[in-house]
Amino acid sequence: MALLLRKTWRFIFSSSRLPPLSPSAAREFRSDAALEAISKANEEKTPIAVLYNYPSFSGAFSALFAHLFHSRLNLPCLILPFSSVEPFRVEDFRIEGLERCYLLDFIGPRGFASTLSRQSNCQVICFDHRKSVISRVQSKEDCGEKVSFSVDVEKSSSTSVYEYFSKKILDNNGGVEGLLKAEDQDRVEMVLKYIEDMDLRRRILPDIRAFNVGIGEWRSKFNYVTNPYMFEELLEISPVDIIEKGNSYISSRWTAASKLMDKVFKVRLGRGVYGECLGVRADGNSHLSDEIGKELSVKSAAAGLRPIGAVVYMLRNDLKMCLRSIDSATDTSEVAKAYGGGGSPSSSSFIIRMDEYNQWLSLTVFTICTSKEIQDCLGNDLQQPNYKWSCTSKEKPVHGLIISKCSKDPLRSLRTPYDRSIEEDSVTWACPRTQRGVDHPGRGSQWSSTATVPLQG
16 A cells, blocks of 8 residues: 555656646645645545654655555555755644654654644654753653654664664564565665764764765755655665765865965954964855865964964855864854854854954964975075075064965966065065074064065976
8 A cells, every 4th residue: 555655656746747846846845745645645544644854864764764664564654754944734734544643853843743643633753863852852842642752862863763663563574574675784774874973973983974975965855755766765875885975075175175275374363362373265165165174273273373274255245254173172153153153163154344354364474385496495595695685673574475386477376465576587575484484593583584586487
């Protein structure tokens, strides 16, 4: 019966005789198609409804296990995604003959489970793993005579649901056959381990970050209303393939991010109130802000600054600053909240005015030479007559000069937020002795020095 219902669903959403779902309809969860499926379940007096958290990985795999169980026993079952963006209402589920409703990887809006149970006089079974729901399962508003909660904060919802239906099917067939086929079991159970590692934020499994990145594209496929082949696809997911794809994507992003790392400058967070860190402009590359920020966090700590990376880019007509840190003792959100933003200690962001941002640019130089030729000549050949040094202690040291070299046009390869003395064949800049990265004792004051270096194409 469940298999017949599955074929009916495929006809409803895949038949060429029906108009295709519009993009807006595909994004809706309490859609006409979903409500039509509920109406059909009412006509057929479907005894079981399964609502799963969308777009959660645990929710999707929990729905898979519910589908396998009811299909194996030929029990008619209605399965629908439940999204907090546009949630179903209790009154939507006036299904005659409804005996049991599963809420997988969520417990619904406040009072949803208990009200549904009273309305349909049905059993409601909820699975969740989040600590935030513990207080709710003890409240009178959410509890009911026929409402039960399975909340295990040490186990992901998908693992709990898998164990629940595996036990039920063994009880029903006398232990002859499990929930999964032998050829699928090891692969699916490994996927569950990775999902649990993400859900519980342990991040201890090898290549967990690559798995998290690689499986990300599957979120859009977890809507059973618009993708009736979802369960077959979930059974075919291979953790090896997911990790390989994730590593490839991470590598490509690091390659793109590394191209921006030669434009680093120093940022006075909150005009220096929150210390100093390294920053970079990433206009047009905002999707790389996480990778760039974390790498800058490491470089900033190595430079003796706060272990924070600041990534700045234009967002419409404003500047957005993203702060990242890999240091567990550092809270980036204190800066973001002070300027109207927010986030977590390791990742935060906010909008900053251009005039305020200019006040954050450090008044000291942080020079990075990406051209080996220039770096070598500064470090080793300072005594040569074609390099001129002079003290500029009365000047305020400038910020953000980055020297790089382009074989086609060396002058255009110079990047600095302030004008320097650039002639046809040389460039002069100021640099603090302690931060230039190359030792030049005795040349210049404690504040800065100037150097004139010939540029050669």
